[in-house]
Amino acid sequence: MADVVFFDLDGTLVDHRSAVLEAIGRIVRAAPNATAPPEELVASWWALEARHMREYLAGRCSFAEHHRRRLRSFLPMLGEPVPESPGLLDAWIAERYLPVFEESWRCYPDVQPCLEALGRLPRGPRLAVLTNGDPGQQRAKLARFGLLGYFEGVLTPTELGAAKPAAYAAACRLMRTDPAQAVNVGDMLESDVNAAARAGLTGIWLDRGVDFATGGPSPTADGAVLRIERLTDLPGRLPGTNT
Template sequence: MTPTPHQPLVPPMPAVTTVLFDIDNTLIPTRAIWQHALDAVATRLAGAHPGVSAAVIASTYVSTSDRLWGDYDRALAPLGSHTAARRHVWESALREAGIVLDERQLAAHVDDFAHRQMRAIRTVPAIVDAFRRLAAVYQLGVVTNGDADQQHAKLEQAGLERYFETVVCALGNGHRKPHPAPFHRACEDLAVRPEECLYVGDEWTADIVGARAAGLHPVWITPTGQPPPGSAPTTRFTSLASCLAALCDHAARRPIRETEPT
């Protein structure tokens, strides 16, 4: 059964001192923002290249992006920077769609795609207020598979960065989720044991399986409300808002921390 703000979280919350979060499609609706930006840039490109439709450009980019980012360590990491990786993905996709841009055009296009996504991130006052309330009681942190520059910028744009005492960005820094290393890095940063931490995320393998294997207590954000594919009991919510409501309900019954986050 999917928890509501009036049902207990698992484990018993008195044991929890720290709540960690994923970013993409957990704190920020990245997937919808990404798709909207992709549709816009594909339409613009199709207008400049009449022989290729926007639908072909978008679908080719999706398949190329999934393939290359899915093989990050071999296909993209050797390029040396995340900017170079993003350019390579777009260059590969456009070439497959029959479009060739020069270096200046390609760089401008990649920047436009990134800026469209960043500008679409909105501060949601109710979410910000929930984090303000949680930060008074719990240590808060982030564990993400993204790169540091973009992920910090996303949190800043959403008005949330000030509430997190650690932001662990795994891309380009060794192991990525579901490996336990980034989860344990966050625990070390905050001087807590894994069993004292909740971890809230949307991806079953990277977030839920990964957090549980690292010794944290996972909380699954699954908009469809689908049952977990694993057999272990899993606390789940259909939205970030409902999860934060439950956490704030528990926080209201806990003492304020002696030291406020800075």
Template sequence: MKAVVFDLDNTLFDHSGSAERALREWVAGLGIMPTDEVVAEWFAIEERVYDAYLRRELTHQGQRRARLREFLPVLGREVPAAEAELDVVFEGYLKQYRGSWVAFPDARPALEVARGNGWRIGVLTNGNTTQQNAKLEAIGLAEYVDVVCASESLGVSKPDPLAYQRVCEELGVAPADALMIGDNLELDVLAARAAGMTARHLDRSTGHGLLDLL
């Protein structure tokens, strides 16, 4: 093995935890009780709308607006007609989200092990290039990563085989010499294997973490 490629959200970076904390603070700030049902609806909308963004049906800002158009009625709030007003509303959530960014406790140790093994380290993520790089900087992991490939800059998203091939090219290794680790079985494991990489599934519900997969 010459390189290891990590997924970012819910692998190195605790997106679900960060987003839930942010959502509860934001909704409470609007004077509304952030119930578990409200939180579940937010994540359901996020997944549905973000998939449309990855299919290039929406811009990154457009998917944020689409989320609010679906979510504000859940809160009993009127949806602003102007896009600029929607952007202002979303910024309230985004401020809380950025302030909640955190790495999983085993993320830095895993990157240190990979570096100690002499491996090149990459991140392959479906997302906005600027935001994904900002996450790595904010959670203190950017210095360990040699290559960050985000779907926005790649022009393709996981599970497109080109995504895995491109990150390997950027790392200067053949797919057969690279290990992919991520929390999504389809995107980070099955599709990576189909592209010629070794891949291991991170399932934190089993009590295992990143260090168990290296």
């Protein structure tokens, strides 16, 4: 039996993509001076999120600054002026984006049944969340859905000093486990599964039928990849369990 199971959060436990699209969709549909159709603006916001999140994870800016950088590029597309003050950019995010984004968080229905089933396993594994997101925001998501109590830790780049993939080794050290005894479960085939395997963990791909980054069909995986379509399938697929 695995000693520790790490769970990705966005796209695995909570539907981050739908919340982003709902929040920014409301904003662009209400923008009278927008420079492009709503669907193009939504796609641009998503692309900017990915670009500036990578900068945050690389340590080139703070979490707040990654939002500001996104806005500096996006506001002209809305036909709005770009404030020079960082405080005004922060206020835009806090007042116009975050309320709808947070209101739109949804926990996948297979999450709690999976966690409860894992807790019933004889000599069941310890559980932790391993996410590249902001620690405060990620804990707020888990708290919203009553999930914090299932996990020994919520591990982010702030606690580990590194983002995925370097975070895998750091997370195993923090949890005092050997990577060979650890499992990582996530919806991103490369960063959650293949990268975890290269770090010595067992990667299990949660294929929810959609590519998190593009919204298109799931990527094609090598036949050797451990794949599940629902988290409720996980307890029977862990190393050391009978399938």
